[in-house]
Amino acid sequence: MSWSVKVDQDACLGSGICAGSRPDIFGFHGTHAVAVTERIDPDEDLLDLADTCPAAAILIRDGSGAELAPRP
Numbered sequence: 001m002s003w004s005v006k007v008d009q010d011a012c013l014g015s016g017i018c019a020g021s022r023p024d025i026f027g028f029h030g031t032h033a034v035a036v037t038e039r040i041d042p043d044e045d046l047l048d049l050a051d052t053c054p055a056a057a058i059l060i061r062d063g064s065g066a067e068l069a070p071r072p
């Protein structure tokens with residue numbers, strides 16, 4: 001079941017880490033990152049990337065809507 005990915009526009013600091021690491025999933029709109037695709041195949045590497053976001057702004061949910069990232 002696919003996951004959903006979004007960037008919290010209010011939280012994003014525009015560091016560029018996400019878009020630099022995964023341009024297949026993240027891009028930039030002005031000074032903030034955006035997800036260029038909303039549905040992705042399950043991807044553990046993306047959870048690790050979300051952990052590196054300095055603003056915990058990468059929001060990932062599984063197919064049932066359960067929050068996978070940001071992790072506590």
Ligand code: SF4
Pocket residue numbers: 007011012013014015016017018019032033052053054055056057058
């Ligand atoms: S890593 Fe986080 S703070 Fe940096 S651009 Fe991506 S979402 Fe924004």
